[in-house]
Amino acid sequence: MSMKGNFRQRSKIALQDLELRKSFHGAMDFLQEKRRTAFSELPLEDLRQHGADIRRSVLKRLPELLEELETQCTNNGIQVHWAETAEEACELVANIAKDNEVKNVVKGKSMVSEEIQLNTYLASRGIECLESDMGEYIVQLEGGHPSHIIMPAIHKSKEGIADLFSAKLSIDTSSASVDDLIGIGRKVLREKFRNADMGVSGVNFAIADSGALCLVENEGNGRMSTTAPPIHVALMGIEKVLPSFNELPSMLSLLTRSATGQIITTYLNVIGGPRRPDDRDGPDQVHLVLIDNGRSTMHNDPDLQETLACIRCGACMNHCPVYRRIGGHAYGTTYPGPIGQVVMPQIEGMEKHGPLLDACSLNGACGEACPVKIELPGLIRRLRQRRHIPKIQTLIWRIWAWTYQKPWRHRYFSRLIAVFGRMPYPKPKAWSKTRTFPSPAKNSFSELLKERRNEKH
Amino acid sequence: MKNTDLARQAILARLRKTQHAAANPESDAQSTFSQAISTPASENDTERFIELLTNNHAEVIQCSQSKFSERLDEVLLRQPISKLMCSAHADLMKLLDKRALKTPFQLVDENYCQNEMFDNYQSSLCFADAGVSELGCLLVKSSPEQPRGLSLIPELNILVVLESSIYPSLSALLGSSHWPSNDLPSNLVLISGPSKTADIQQTLAYGAHGPKQLVVFILS
Numbered sequence: 001m002s003m004k005g006n007f008r009q010r011s012k013i014a015l016q017d018l019e020l021r022k023s024f025h026g027a028m029d030f031l032q033e034k035r036r037t038a039f040s041e042l043p044l045e046d047l048r049q050h051g052a053d054i055r056r057s058v059l060k061r062l063p064e065l066l067e068e069l070e071t072q073c074t075n076n077g078i079q080v081h082w083a084e085t086a087e088e089a090c091e092l093v094a095n096i097a098k099d100n101e102v103k104n105v106v107k108g109k110s111m112v113s114e115e116i117q118l119n120t121y122l123a124s125r126g127i128e129c130l131e132s133d134m135g136e137y138i139v140q141l142e143g144g145h146p147s148h149i150i151m152p153a154i155h156k157s158k159e160g161i162a163d164l165f166s167a168k169l170s171i172d173t174s175s176a177s178v179d180d181l182i183g184i185g186r187k188v189l190r191e192k193f194r195n196a197d198m199g200v201s202g203v204n205f206a207i208a209d210s211g212a213l214c215l216v217e218n219e220g221n222g223r224m225s226t227t228a229p230p231i232h233v234a235l236m237g238i239e240k241v242l243p244s245f246n247e248l249p250s251m252l253s254l255l256t257r258s259a260t261g262q263i264i265t266t267y268l269n270v271i272g273g274p275r276r277p278d279d280r281d282g283p284d285q286v287h288l289v290l291i292d293n294g295r296s297t298m299h300n301d302p303d304l305q306e307t308l309a310c311i312r313c314g315a316c317m318n319h320c321p322v323y324r325r326i327g328g329h330a331y332g333t334t335y336p337g338p339i340g341q342v343v344m345p346q347i348e349g350m351e352k353h354g355p356l357l358d359a360c361s362l363n364g365a366c367g368e369a370c371p372v373k374i375e376l377p378g379l380i381r382r383l384r385q386r387r388h389i390p391k392i393q394t395l396i397w398r399i400w401a402w403t404y405q406k407p408w409r410h411r412y413f414s415r416l417i418a419v420f421g422r423m424p425y426p427k428p429k430a431w432s433k434t435r436t437f438p439s440p441a442k443n444s445f446s447e448l449l450k451e452r453r454n455e456k457h
Numbered sequence: 458m459k460n461t462d463l464a465r466q467a468i469l470a471r472l473r474k475t476q477h478a479a480a481n482p483e484s485d486a487q488s489t490f491s492q493a494i495s496t497p498a499s500e501n502d503t504e505r506f507i508e509l510l511t512n513n514h515a516e517v518i519q520c521s522q523s524k525f526s527e528r529l530d531e532v533l534l535r536q537p538i539s540k541l542m543c544s545a546h547a548d549l550m551k552l553l554d555k556r557a558l559k560t561p562f563q564l565v566d567e568n569y570c571q572n573e574m575f576d577n578y579q580s581s582l583c584f585a586d587a588g589v590s591e592l593g594c595l596l597v598k599s600s601p602e603q604p605r606g607l608s609l610i611p612e613l614n615i616l617v618v619l620e621s622s623i624y625p626s627l628s629a630l631l632g633s634s635h636w637p638s639n640d641l642p643s644n645l646v647l648i649s650g651p652s653k654t655a656d657i658q659q660t661l662a663y664g665a666h667g668p669k670q671l672v673v674f675i676l677s
Contacts, residue, residue: 030659063472076641082465092461134665135656151656158658182654182662189666194575210641220609220652220667227605227644228571238468245636249627263509264592264649267667272641280569281604282643292464296471305475 007332007355014326020155024327027154031318034261035369042253051254052373054247055309058239062299065208065241066290072211076273078286086116089291093118093200093233094125096287100231102127102197106189108215108222109133110202111149111312112235112291115334115347118200129200130192132221134185141168147328149335150259150314155327189221199225199283203236204311205251206288209244212272213288216256216265223269232283234271238295239308251311254371258313294347303382307342309372316366316376322359331356338366342379354387414444502590502625503675509593513650514663515671519620522676526554529615532672533560533580536613542569542578545602549584549617552676565602574606580613585648587635588623588675594649595673596635598642605644614668616648620677 005013014020039047058065070080083089097105105122107113107129119129119140131140135152139145142164146152153161158181162173165184173181193199201222205214213234215222226232242248256262275282298307317323317337328336333344333353341360344353357380366376403413421440431437443451507517520528533539541562543553555562562582574581583603585595595616599605608614624630631638637645652667663669 027659060476063469063476066469066472081461082468083461084464084467088460088464132666133656134654138656151659153656154659156657158660161657178657178660179662181657182665186664186666190575193666194572210638212641218652219654219665221665223605223609223646224666227609238472245631245638246628249631252627260655264594264647266513266648266650266652268594268647270641270645270647271643272645273643276601276643278601279599279604279643280565280567280601281571281606282599290468292468296468299472300475302475 007330010330010332011326011359014330020327021325023155024324027151028318028324031261035258035315038257038261038263047250047254048371048373050250051371054251055372058241058243059299059305059308065243066238069206069208069211069241072209073288076211078211078273078288081287081289083289084292086293089116089235089289089293090118090121092289094122096231096233097122097127097198100197102231104196105129105198105200106132106192106196106225106229108201108225109136110200110235111334112202112237113200116291116293132189132193132225134182134219137185137189138164145329148314148317149312193224193228196229198231198233199229200233200235201226203234203240204255205248206236206241207245208241212270214248215269217269218266220267223267226269226271227282230283231285233287233289235289235291238290238292255311255313258315258371298346304346304379306374307346307379309374310339311372313371315369315371319365319369321361321363321365338376342376342383345383350387357384357387418442418444502623503620506588506590506593506623510650510673513593515650515673517673517675519675519677522552525552525674525676526557529674530558530560532615536580539580539613540578541580541582542574542607542611543582544584544607546584552617565604569604571606574610578611580615581607581611582615583608585616585618586622587630588618589627589630590623591626592649594647596630597646597648598637599644600642608646608648609667612664612668613670613672615672615674617674617676620675
């Protein structure tokens with residue numbers, strides 16, 4: 001789908017795309033069922049509360065934990081850098097690349113790297129940055145954008161991917177199965193891993209007291225990107241820290257079960273530093289870039305701070321009835337779905353992303369699915385209140401308030417609706433196309449009640 | 458360097474502002490969380506361990522330590538052409554009868570080369586220090602004797618774990634002597650199966666970027 005136009009326009013297009021809707025319905029059903037099954041053997045509510053407590057406690061102690069993380073990472077030989085903005089973060093990575101004459105980079109899945117638009121920045125500096133996660137690789141090959149934070153190519157069919165490989169890689173994929181296509185991706189990307197000058201990854205959890213970086217994955221591309229090239233740069237939002245390994249079992253359980261319905265991912269990769277003098281492989285340099293990009297401002301805001309509790313599992317969008325119908329591209333943002341509605345206006349401004357807040361029926365499914373109990377509907381409501389409200393909307397509410405402040409005005413207005421509402425008049429097409437518009441009753445409830453009371457006496 | 462220091466100061470200053478503004482600032486207390494919540498340990502943890510690995514498409518072989526080399530050879534001989542890179546982990550060296558192996562193998566030594574692994578080795582043998590039955594995963598630590606790429610690059614990866622080193626939960630492993638609390642290696646990994654992806658139409662496929670096959674030996 002094209003990213004042109006605004007959110008409303010893209011949503012309209014998405015709603016008319018029956019193939020897309022079918023893909024997303026199927027995918028969301030699949031992911032919801034996997035999560036349900038994965039949590040069926042655990043005391044889910046206790047675990048969610050535990051996760052919520054851990055994350056809230058981390059946010060309260062964030063500056064100390066980050067300082068401790070920096071100290072321990074440095075002791076382990078990891079070079080720690082700090083970046084206030086997306087631009088600064090990109091520049092830091094580009095400078096590391098420049099200092100080491102890096103020409104090509106392989107990247108493991110990292111949402112924060114997409115948030116800061118690292119690939120575009122590096123490309124402008126003449127550095128190729130190749131996505132190595134299968135889904136991200138497919139999307140990048142096509143020149144498109146991911147439509148889901150965990151399953152980036154969820155919008156693409158097997159046939160679509162086969163055609164893409166055939167066109168871009170000049171390989172015959174006429175009767176290719178899913179296994180064959182994965183085999184093609186494996187072969188192509190192996191060459192890239194072994195020849196890359198630098199590997200970039202995200203961080204799922206950084207362990208403050210040990211200076212360790214934890215990454216979860218199923219494919220092995222994260223391990224490849226952080227093992228094969230001589231330099232590894234890990235990008236991390238400043239909120240992704242845990243005090244110690246003791247918090248890891250619960251957080252891991254919540255993350256993997258919420259994201260893909262797995263008890264654990266194929267690999268939990270724990271990076272304790274660059275290669276030691278007697279190690280036979282591993283990168284010579286490991287860099288950790290701590291990225292702010294609006295997070296410390298979120299942290300300062302007591303009404304919105306819990307945005308930072310997010311562990312980027314994707315459960316909220318998997319359960320969102322709006323996301324299910326319009327898919328990820330319609331949002332046009334790095335983070336779509338409920339978490340996107342909350343995070344994007346805070347990172348890139350209300351003016352740019354305020355309209356996303358309209359795409360919510362406040363059904364609460366996201367808040368119930370969130371493994372760390374972020375009150376997403378509450379955050380959406382609070383952000384809505386901060387939006388610029390059009391004058392006409394304020395006027396309508398003022399009229400309503402005036403009408404309903406006095407009983408006689410309320411009764412008179414209800415009478416008007418009862419009389420005129422039953423007459424034919426132009427009804428909103430969007431509503432009346434598939435629904436019968438309700439008719440107001442002849443008498444209001446209070447009138448009926450009064451009548452009955454009079455009858456009794 | 459200058460920019461990152463300035464950024465650091467600014468970020469920490471903003472974060473501290475929140476703490477000063479908070480009504481009840483949290484003291485520097487230790488974590489007061491209760492033990493991590495996990496599935497109750499089943500009667501036979503090894504059974505659960507095997508079940509989870511098997512569900513994840515790993516092949517699990519249980520045998521005694523004395524039979525290990527023989528059974529290993531059977532697995533290796535099933536492969537079409539297999540050159541094996543064998544970890545030189547001290548515990549593995551005690552278990553492996555090198556003379557019994559018919560498949561050509563190479564022990565990790567100073568000639569170990571990452572490119573060689575990509576080009577010439579189809580299988581590898583590593584020692585897993587421990588396992589976790591609740592998760593069906595194995596702890597593989599990197600070291601000079603057991604490089605990171607060993608359990609990552611070849612198509613077939615064979616892991617060996619002692620049954621007595623299988624813990625019921627990740628929390629139990631973290632509290633044990635098998636977890637390197639004070640001496641974290643440059644890399645360790647918990648492995649629960651062969652590499653996989655469901656990125657194409659949510660259809661599971663194995664051998665994405667890591668090993669396509671995982672064989673786990675549990676030795677009693």
